[in-house]
Amino acid sequence: MAGKKEIQEQIICAVEKVKETNPLAGSITNTVTINFVANAQLAVGGSAAMVYLPDEGEGIAQASKAVYINVGTLLPVYGETVPRTAKFLHESGKPWVLDPVAVGMGNLRTKLLKQIKEYKPSIIRGNASEIITLAGLWELTGSAGQQRVRGVDTTDSVESAKAAAAALAGWTGGAVAVSGKTDFITDGSACALSYGGSPYLQMITGSGCSLGGVAAVYASASSPFIAALTATAAFNLAASRAEKKANGPGTFQPLFLDELHLAAANDIAANKFEFEEV
């Protein structure tokens, strides 16, 4: 059984490996926060590239060490791009992160999210309502997959999504990260709570998306659980540091990217978290 100290060593290792190797983590993602996702990935030492077309999804998956797929602002072409890319990733054994933004809204979103269940994302990142809804949609919990999300906002607490997160991790064999005031990460056996962050993260668009994109960068350099925890800890640390210098959500965002870039491996590993093996 891994102890907290061992986890911290793995976090340090992931952060440093990314800074040394500058891994490419391609994305299929929404147009609202696409710039922020790319800049966050670059800030931690990764490389970013975004695509829409089906053959380019496969192409970027081939060129990448890990991929981030976010189903916000769907365009018609996603109907082919998302499942084809997810299938390729699954078959080639490459880590990928799913961000089931606004799950429950719209026919294509529901169809796509059902389709890619079998391609088992290494990491699923969402807010509590998205995690609960996805677990229902995938019939992993008693509840049906009705939309619980208001637009892109959660209506549930992190606590209430723990069982759904565990069920999703049980299915994928990967990790699930539930974002909220205190973030919850599990791979079905190990669980972590990550503390810190800032209220400003809720006042800017894309803090969740960019966390997903950064989790993909770290997934190139560690297990899904460590990658999700490392990305979450880095965000919580950078956000709490940036908050001290910011005068509002506008100045918070560039300051947050600075702190994400400046955060040392040791400090990310030392960011407050609780760890428990089930």
Place this chain on the structure above:
Amino acid sequence: MAGKKEIQEQIICAVEKVKETNPLAGSITNTVTINFVANAQLAVGGSAAMVYLPDEGEGIAQASKAVYINVGTLLPVYGETVPRTAKFLHESGKPWVLDPVAVGMGNLRTKLLKQIKEYKPSIIRGNASEIITLAGLWELTGSAGQQRVRGVDTTDSVESAKAAAAALAGWTGGAVAVSGKTDFITDGSACALSYGGSPYLQMITGSGCSLGGVAAVYASASSPFIAALTATAAFNLAASRAEKKANGPGTFQPLFLDELHLAAANDIAANKFEFEEV
């Protein structure tokens, strides 16, 4: 007849209600400024969600208290999404804001803007040339609907758009906001001029779009006229405050979002404006 004091009380009420209720105002909008629109909506206390697909336009309209539709950077799918969403909004009596960006350019834009005339947007926000061109396109004024816009820039003064604004408001029964050095807002009977702002607003992309998005947020909490005036006053106040701290248009934008977030209801209501009932 409403006096200036009564108007100010309604502005205060709109600002405070938004901060208390965090209303969702979904958008169909262009990819250039989509991030800025969302962050401006969040800055004033609203919630944002953007979509492209037809059924998602209806879905987000259903979930929202008000909707923002901006016809910049049209994609083929907008041909179905925009009229379907506007129709839904009209039939369900939900307030919505139209931003007729670059009206007069391209076949789809012209077709869409003609089509949605009957769905009567609660607020139309544009620069002077857009307002004049739209009124012409909708055959509400003598002039035809030829493009007067250079790219996305106005070639007309706010003053010269007053008659077109009144004609549009007469048709929709809502409000029209003409953005410029001094902003003009009318609902056909009441008129306001809002002062302040900053030359930097013209040096960053999306100051108009984000104003439209914020007007949608306030439209969930007040009449179209008050919503348009509140959003405009908040922008003029925040811009003049941000300008004092900025060294250029780059630093102006995050500082502007800070000030938009920090602006108190009283200060927004006290931002210089002239009011007249016709």
Place this chain on the structure above:
Amino acid sequence: MAGKKEIQEQIICAVEKVKETNPLAGSITNTVTINFVANAQLAVGGSAAMVYLPDEGEGIAQASKAVYINVGTLLPVYGETVPRTAKFLHESGKPWVLDPVAVGMGNLRTKLLKQIKEYKPSIIRGNASEIITLAGLWELTGSAGQQRVRGVDTTDSVESAKAAAAALAGWTGGAVAVSGKTDFITDGSACALSYGGSPYLQMITGSGCSLGGVAAVYASASSPFIAALTATAAFNLAASRAEKKANGPGTFQPLFLDELHLAAANDIAANKFEFEEV
């Protein structure tokens, strides 16, 4: 033969003419950095407008003094929009800038880039790998057009792309700008190396795209070679100034836009460069 002093006078002239005339330079560009491109164009005194649809590509080309075409994040509609717009630009003799982002990835990108060879872009801007790959794809050099780009990153040095740049300039009769630590600009006979910049340019997404967009703005006011050199010098100057004030890549971006806006024509012309006529 033009001397260095004459080049500097032309740079000053281009910068000042843009500030006086506020030229519209429309773009077809990727969704990742579209906002940054527009804001950079506005910062130097240009005007920006972005489109996706085929007839709007032609419409914006008609309204613009120069156009920027970037093939990142292709959507299906680009298959018609890009060649139609490039053809229009070629036939009307208007300057345009091509940014062959990620050339070599995907079928549509390859097809489009082959198709527009005959429309001879006035300026081609890319990193070293993109320039080498495009010259191969256009069969202007011995090498074939295989992808040498990793995602959107170069795997080659600027030095190694000089022959490909010269071959491309020889074909188009325009200029080619190879971005890297030291930037190389050539029109086939004249060559320049531009110094300065900042490591932060590599840590934010879109420094290359925004450079291309700004080169289009300057192409409305000078020869392709001078436009490419002016844009590059302005970026190198602004980046080195912004770096001194920034604490990381997040704060670097708004500070960079400030400096781009504030840079005087004289200072841009005085930014270190070497010039040689072949």
